[in-house]
Amino acid sequence: LIHAPNPPLRIFEDDLIKWIRRRIPSSEGGALRLGIGHDAALIHSGTRDWVVTCDQFLEGVHFLLDKDPADSVGYKALVRATSDIAAMGARPRFFLLSLSLPSGRAGAWLKEMLAGMARASRIFGLRLAGGDTARSPGATGRAALNLMVLGHAPERGVPGRAGAKPGDRIYVTGILGRAQLGLEMLLRGMAWRRKDRRLLAAHYYPVLPLNFGLWLGRNHIPSAMMDISDGLSTDLARLCKASGVGARIYADQVPAVKVPRSFPQTAALAPLTLALHGGEDYGLLFTVPKRRISRIPRHFGLTPITSIGEVVRGSAVSIVAKDGRVSSLTPGGWDHFAKS
Numbered sequence: 042l043i044h045a046p047n048p049p050l051r052i053f054e055d056d057l058i059k060w061i062r063r064r065i066p067s068s069e070g071g072a073l074r075l076g077i078g079h080d081a082a083l084i085h086s087g088t089r090d091w092v093v094t095c096d097q098f099l100e101g102v103h104f105l106l107d108k109d110p111a112d113s114v115g116y117k118a119l120v121r122a123t124s125d126i127a128a129m130g131a132r133p134r135f136f137l138l139s140l141s142l143p144s145g146r147a148g149a150w151l152k153e154m155l156a157g158m159a160r161a162s163r164i165f166g167l168r169l170a171g172g173d174t175a176r177s178p179g180a181t182g183r184a185a186l187n188l189m190v191l192g193h194a195p196e197r198g199v200p201g202r203a204g205a206k207p208g209d210r211i212y213v214t215g216i217l218g219r220a221q222l223g224l225e226m227l228l229r230g231m232a233w234r235r236k237d238r239r240l241l242a243a244h245y246y247p248v249l250p251l252n253f254g255l256w257l258g259r260n261h262i263p264s265a266m267m268d269i270s271d272g273l274s275t276d277l278a279r280l281c282k283a284s285g286v287g288a289r290i291y292a293d294q295v296p297a298v299k300v301p302r303s304f305p306q307t308a309a310l311a312p313l314t315l316a317l318h319g320g321e322d323y324g325l326l327f328t329v330p331k332r333r334i335s336r337i338p339r340h341f342g343l344t345p346i347t348s349i350g351e352v353v354r355g356s357a358v359s360i361v362a363k364d365g366r367v368s369s370l371t372p373g374g375w376d377h378f379a380k381s
């Protein structure tokens with residue numbers, strides 16, 4: 042693939058990134074402390090390190106105009122981008138917004154979308170520092186948001202994805218699969234009861250474990266860290282690949298969403314499936330050397346912190362079932378290009 046003269050027709054996200062970085066100067070070094078391959082870039086400047094990331098939020102890809110409230114679109118677009126700052130243990134400071142809008146979306150929709158974004162920016166302590174606007178052409182034009190977020194890196198450096206070592210324990214924050222269950226409820230047009238509304242909130246208004254990320258960064262605890270944006274199975278594989286290690290996780294330790302009994306009993310809605318492969322929970326996935334695991338709390342505020350397995354030698358990522366059976370954990374989360 043790397044030597045292919047033209048971009049391959051069937052591409053996967055990780056392969057596309059590899060293909061691009063071969064063609065544009067992108068090597069780490071000097072002020073670029075960490076570059077492509079982590080959740081955000083780490084750039085040294087003066088006495089301070091900055092963490093920088095950008096993220097797209099596109100109508101028809103990341104949100105659906107007829108299903109997602111406009112304020113959720115603005116809120117979630119900023120959550121998504123800021124999650125990569127949290128993944129570095131960094132403190133969000135400023136963001137830039139590039140906005141492409143069809144003419145019909147300039148009124149009430151825009152106002153509501155910006156209200157959602159303003160709410161997220163207040164929660165995360167972010168200030169808008171600039172951006173760009175363009176009109177999306179034609180009557181069928183779609184809205185597109187592109188957000189760049191800058192944050193202050195912790196003084197003792199950021200973990201990045203590449204530092205996991207065999208023997209380290211693997212942790213996740215929060216309950217996994219909640220956002221995916223909310224999305225399934227919407228896509229399947231499922232009926233739900235009032236008390237199941239919180240599952241929709243997990244999809245519309247995810248909460249970032251920002252303070253816990255800061256605590257981890259400040260105390261220099263993880264050997265590697267990233268956010269879970271595309272699903273545990275996919276993101277754990279990425280962390281392992283970046284670190285040159287394998288992993289073994291235990292099915293009965295994965296903190297999976299509770300699926301209401303009134304919901305259809307299908308494979309796609311099984312708690313473990315949702316927890317392993319569902320995206321957009323925006324929790325943290327991190328590894329901790331044995332000598333530091335006593336410092337990990339069971340909860341941080343209201344957020345549960347759960348050990349789900351350990352880092353192993355080699356490159357295999359496997360899952361141990363309740364009955365002790367070991368099988369390989371195939372990435373089944375979100376890959377923009379695999380599913381297109």
Ligand SMILES: [Mg+2]
Nearest residue numbers: 080125268270
């Ligand atoms: Mg990420």
